[in-house]
Amino acid sequence: MPTAIVEDGGPVGRACASAPCCVVGSEVALGDGVELMSHVVVAGRTTIGAATRIFPFASIGHQPQDLKYKGEPSTLAVGSDCLIREGVTMNPGTEGGGMQTVVGDRCAFLANSHVGHDCNGRQTTSSSPTTSCWPAT
Numbered sequence: 001m002p003t004a005i006v007e008d009g010g011p012v013g014r015a016c017a018s019a020p021c022c023v024v025g026s027e028v029a030l031g032d033g034v035e036l037m038s039h040v041v042v043a044g045r046t047t048i049g050a051a052t053r054i055f056p057f058a059s060i061g062h063q064p065q066d067l068k069y070k071g072e073p074s075t076l077a078v079g080s081d082c083l084i085r086e087g088v089t090m091n092p093g094t095e096g097g098g099m100q101t102v103v104g105d106r107c108a109f110l111a112n113s114h115v116g117h118d119c120n121g122r123q124t125t126s127s128s129p130t131t132s133c134w135p136a137t
Contacts, residue, residue, distance in 0.1 A: 003020060004018040004019065004020060004021070004022040004023070004024070004036070005022070005023045005024070006018065006023075006024040007023075007024065007025055007026035007028075008026055009025075009026030009027060009028075010024070010025070010026055010027050010028040010029045010030070011029050011030070012024070012029075012030045013030050013031045013032035013033065013034060013050060014032045014033070016030050016032070016033065016034045016035070016036075017034075017035045017036065018035075018036045018040075019036060019037050019038040019039075019040075020038050021038050021039045022036045022037075022038065022039065022040045022041070022042075023040075023041045023042070023043075024036070024042050025042060025043040025044060025046070025061070027044060027045045027046070028042045028043065028044070028045075028046045028047075028048070028061065029046070029047045029048070030042075030048050031047075031048055031049045031050035031051070031052065031080060032050045032051070033050050033051045034048050034049075034050065034051070034052050034053075034054070035052075035053045035054070036054050037053075037054065037055045037056050038056050039056045039057050040054045040055070040056065040057070040058050040060070041058070041059055041060065041062070042054070042060045042061055043060070043061040043062050044061035044062060044063070044074075044075075044076065044092050045061070045073060045074065045075040045076070045092060046060060046061030046075070046076045046077075046078070046092070047075070047076070047077045047078065048060070048078045049077075049078055049079045049080030049081070049082065049105065050080045050081070051080055051081045052078060052079075052080060052081060052082040052083075052084065053082075053083055053084065054084040054088075055084065055085045055086045055088075056086050056087075057086055057087045058084050058085075058086065058087065058088045058089070058090075059088075059089045059090075060076070060078070060084070060088075060089075060090045061076045061090065061091070061092060062089075062091065063091070063092070064091040064092060064093070064094050064116075064117035064118075065091060065116065065117065066094050066096075066117055068094065068095075068096060069094050069095075069117075070095075072094070072095050072099065073099075074092040074093040074094060074095070074099040074100060074101075074117075075092050075093060075099065075100045075101070076090055076091065076092040076093070076100070076101045076103075077100065077101070077102050077103065078090065078103045078107075079103055079104045079105035079106070079107060080105045080106070081105055081106045082103065082105070082106065082107045082108070082109070083107070083108040083109065084109050085108075085109060085110050085111045085113075086111045086112070087111050087112040088109045088110075088111070088112065088113045088114070088115075089113075089114045089115070090103065090109075090114075090115040091115065091116055091117045092117060093117050093118045094117045094118055096118075097117060097118025098118060098120075100118075100120075101115060101116075101117055101118060101119050101120070102119070102120045102121060103115060103119075103121050104121050107121065
């Protein structure tokens with residue numbers, strides 16, 4: 001059976017669970033009790049808060065979908081106790097939008113939702129594929 005790949009570098013919290021075929025990048029920080037189901041990829045300068053659950057085929061922290069992005073060191077911060085369902089994508093910030101994307105604690109992102117670059121959601125929220133995020137301020 002395939003195994004998870006966790007690159008050397010970023011801190012991984014206590015009691016984290018990673019199922020087969022997950023990939024965690026070297027600059028990723030996982031909080032205590034984070035659970036990655038199978039086929040999850042977490043990349044870039046990404047922090048995932050404690051007790052967050054990420055379901056299969058989520059793509060978290062890959063470069064923003066912005067043609068102006070040139071590799072600047074932007075970040076994605078996901079709060080604690082979030083629910084990120086199948087196929088969700090979340091991108092880090094861009095130079096034009098403050099260099100960070102922030103997701104608050106206790107947020108729920110339903111299947112195939114997208115959190116675009118530079119979004120700033122510091123409060124509890126729920127998102128489905130038909131909703132959009134709020135811009136950074």
